[in-house]
Amino acid sequence: MARRNLADIIAGTIFVVLGVAVAHYAAENYPIGTLRRMGPGMFPMWLGILIASLGGLLALTAWLRSEDEWHMPELPWRTVTLVVAGVVAFSLLVKSAGLIPAVLAVAGISSFADKTVGIVNVTLLSTILCAIAFAIFNLALGMGFKLLEWPF
Amino acid sequence: MSFADNLVLGLQTALSWYNFFWCFAGVFLGTLLGVIPGIGVLAAISMLFPLTFQLDATAALIMLAGIWYGTTYGGSTAAILLNVPGSPANAITSLDGYPMTRQGRGGVALLMTTVASFFGGSVGIILLMAFAGTISSYALRFSSAEYFSLMLLGLVAASNISGGSIIKGLIMVCLGVMFGIVGSDIYTGTRRFDFGILDLADGINLIALAMGLFGVAEVIASVGKVHAQNVDPDSVKFSAMKPTRDDVRRSWFPMIRGSAVGSFFGTLPGTGPSIAAFMAYAIERRSAKEPERFGKGAIEGIMAPESANNAADQTSFIPTLALGIPGSATMALMLGALMIHGIAPGPQLMTEQPSLFWGLVMSFWIGNILLLILNIPLIGLWVRLLMVPYQWLFPAVLMFICIGTYSVNNSAFDVLLVALFGCLGYGLRAFGYPAAPMLLGFVLGPMMEEHFRRAMLLSRGDLATFIDRPISATVLAFTAIILLWGLKSFILPKKKTATPPLA
Numbered sequence: 001m002a003r004r005n006l007a008d009i010i011a012g013t014i015f016v017v018l019g020v021a022v023a024h025y026a027a028e029n030y031p032i033g034t035l036r037r038m039g040p041g042m043f044p045m046w047l048g049i050l051i052a053s054l055g056g057l058l059a060l061t062a063w064l065r066s067e068d069e070w071h072m073p074e075l076p077w078r079t080v081t082l083v084v085a086g087v088v089a090f091s092l093l094v095k096s097a098g099l100i101p102a103v104l105a106v107a108g109i110s111s112f113a114d115k116t117v118g119i120v121n122v123t124l125l126s127t128i129l130c131a132i133a134f135a136i137f138n139l140a141l142g143m144g145f146k147l148l149e150w151p152f
Numbered sequence: 153m154s155f156a157d158n159l160v161l162g163l164q165t166a167l168s169w170y171n172f173f174w175c176f177a178g179v180f181l182g183t184l185l186g187v188i189p190g191i192g193v194l195a196a197i198s199m200l201f202p203l204t205f206q207l208d209a210t211a212a213l214i215m216l217a218g219i220w221y222g223t224t225y226g227g228s229t230a231a232i233l234l235n236v237p238g239s240p241a242n243a244i245t246s247l248d249g250y251p252m253t254r255q256g257r258g259g260v261a262l263l264m265t266t267v268a269s270f271f272g273g274s275v276g277i278i279l280l281m282a283f284a285g286t287i288s289s290y291a292l293r294f295s296s297a298e299y300f301s302l303m304l305l306g307l308v309a310a311s312n313i314s315g316g317s318i319i320k321g322l323i324m325v326c327l328g329v330m331f332g333i334v335g336s337d338i339y340t341g342t343r344r345f346d347f348g349i350l351d352l353a354d355g356i357n358l359i360a361l362a363m364g365l366f367g368v369a370e371v372i373a374s375v376g377k378v379h380a381q382n383v384d385p386d387s388v389k390f391s392a393m394k395p396t397r398d399d400v401r402r403s404w405f406p407m408i409r410g411s412a413v414g415s416f417f418g419t420l421p422g423t424g425p426s427i428a429a430f431m432a433y434a435i436e437r438r439s440a441k442e443p444e445r446f447g448k449g450a451i452e453g454i455m456a457p458e459s460a461n462n463a464a465d466q467t468s469f470i471p472t473l474a475l476g477i478p479g480s481a482t483m484a485l486m487l488g489a490l491m492i493h494g495i496a497p498g499p500q501l502m503t504e505q506p507s508l509f510w511g512l513v514m515s516f517w518i519g520n521i522l523l524l525i526l527n528i529p530l531i532g533l534w535v536r537l538l539m540v541p542y543q544w545l546f547p548a549v550l551m552f553i554c555i556g557t558y559s560v561n562n563s564a565f566d567v568l569l570v571a572l573f574g575c576l577g578y579g580l581r582a583f584g585y586p587a588a589p590m591l592l593g594f595v596l597g598p599m600m601e602e603h604f605r606r607a608m609l610l611s612r613g614d615l616a617t618f619i620d621r622p623i624s625a626t627v628l629a630f631t632a633i634i635l636l637w638g639l640k641s642f643i644l645p646k647k648k649t650a651t652p653p654l655a
Contacts, residue, residue, distance in 0.1 A: 011583065022345075025345070035608050036608060036613030038608060040344055043333070043605070044344060054322055058317075076372070079376065083368060086547075088571045091554070091567035091571065095564045099555075106550050106551055113376075114542075115376065133555055
């Protein structure tokens with residue numbers, strides 16, 4: 001059955017909203033100036049208008065055309081969540097708790113994105129990565145990261 | 153200074169222990185990351201980018217460039233042995249490389265592609281040495297109008313050729329430009345789109361953007377899809393590499409044609425080693441006397457693309473170094489490295505920084521020779537790397553991404569941005585939006601705005617300045633043609649054709 005590419009219609013609409021928001025924000029908050037003496041708002045304003053027009057064109061063509069073989073791509077939610085959570089955990093821990101907890105967090109959390117790993121392997125890998133991080137960044141490159149800090 | 157003086161200066165620079173070491177480090181790490189499927193060249197360069205902050209500008213560029221052409225050498229290994237390209241530029245090599253492995257001729261294929269890579273790389277370097285000077289002295293007469301038009305051409309070309317529809321590419325470019333606007337305005341100092349966040353006052357960090365869009369997004373896309381495989385160690389023994397007389401005879405012309413095709417596509421904006429390899433393969437197949445041999449282990453089918461992608465790697469430096477206008481996302485990162493070290497890119501680079509320019513060019517020779525050594529006798533080492541399970545590799549990659557980003561400014565906020573751009577990058581990739589044009593837009597956007605505003609100041613607000621100047625008008629005409637051509641294939645229903653994924 002022929003169906004419309006829903007993703008393109010939604011994405012196009014998002015770009016229209018985004019473009020209008022950017023153009024509006026630029027026009028409201030920054031001086032536009034004249035073509036001869038452009039203010040800081042002129043370029044972003046026109047860029048926003050361009051994004052909105054391109055988004056509109058994308059949504060419109062997707063609306064008018066139906067595709068035979070279009071399927072919603074399947075997103076690997078588990079992988080996305082765990083990988084991103086690992087990186088976020090690193091950013092939250094590295095200043096307050098130090099490098100070692102941060103590395104343990106990013107390696108420990110993201111490892112489980114692969115469904116086949118076991119807890120023993122993950123612990124082992126995370127520990128090894130801590131040693132590697134210390135050896136490369138603190139010893140070899142001399143960056144002097146704080147290893148462990150008591151946050152309380 | 154004469155040409156010979158420049159060569160001597162370049163050799164002296166490139167052969168200093170410091171630069172030589174970083175050239176070696178670059179090609180070594182490039183090969184390493186190139187061999188591993190699931191880490192493309194952009195991910196490799198962004199991961200190692202923070203490391204180059206500790207170096208001086210020349211060594212930083214030498215190392216980054218080494219990573220760039222090193223991955224193209226290394227990428228053919230996985231393509232030939234496992235039928236999984238290590239990086240997109242080598243995808244086409246697996247078409248005939250993998251059948252050769254299955255016929256027990258994998259060793260021959262590895263040796264011959266390394267030779268082809270070296271040949272193509274050499275042709276590219278010679279062209280770079282011959283033409284960069286002429287082009288840059290011509291470009292010294294360019295004014296802001298020409299620069300704006302050239303950058304526009306680069307962005308439009310990049311959004312058109314990156315596979316998929318031109319509208320999606322253009323949107324990506326615009327989003328990149330939008331991210332580039334964040335931070336202080338160069339003319340008035342107004343902080344734009346910082347939403348009161350102090351960490352955004354200086355703009356979005358290039359490293360965080362690149363690491364997220366390419367590093368994290370690539371890891372997400374590869375988890376559970378890349379598997380370690382067993383490789384027969386006997387196939388890569390030195391004795392198994394000896395090509396037959398027939399192999400050598402068949403290889404010459406594909407190598408020469410491939411280098412020519414690659415050199416041409418390397419200099420064009422928006423194209424790069426992937427397109428070059430693809431075109432070289434297509435030409436070889438079309439001009440072959442027995443096209444039915446292709447896809448079944450024809451040696452021509454690996455020689456042409458492997459010489460083409462390495463030639464393109466080198467000639468892509470021509471517009472980047474001679475004009476200061478990068479033609480691809482990777483070159484945009486090179487330019488970013490230059491600017492972070494406080495060096496203004498542009499045609500004056502060659503005369504103002506001769507030791508940097510010629511040192512870099514001569515380091516290409518050294519790097520290519522090092523790669524020859526790394527890839528033939530040490531091939532066994534790289535093959536063993538293919539057997540490391542990806543479930544051990546990707547947490548390590550993520551760790552390097554996190555620490556690397558953090559080390560640039562000691563900013564935890566930048567690491568948070570990596571997570572954000574990682575989500576964005578993966579989402580875009582999943583829905584068929586190319587991320588590379590976004591990076592190009594991010595780097596070129598602020599430069600374009602600057603040139604546009606300067607051109608408007610000079611012409612007193614008259615937009616006609618862009619078509620009154622002949623060079624600018626010609627460039628804009630090309631831009632319009634590419635735009636119309638892209639729109640035509642976007643609006644008219646098209647046949648399904650296989651385009652290689654692009655880096």
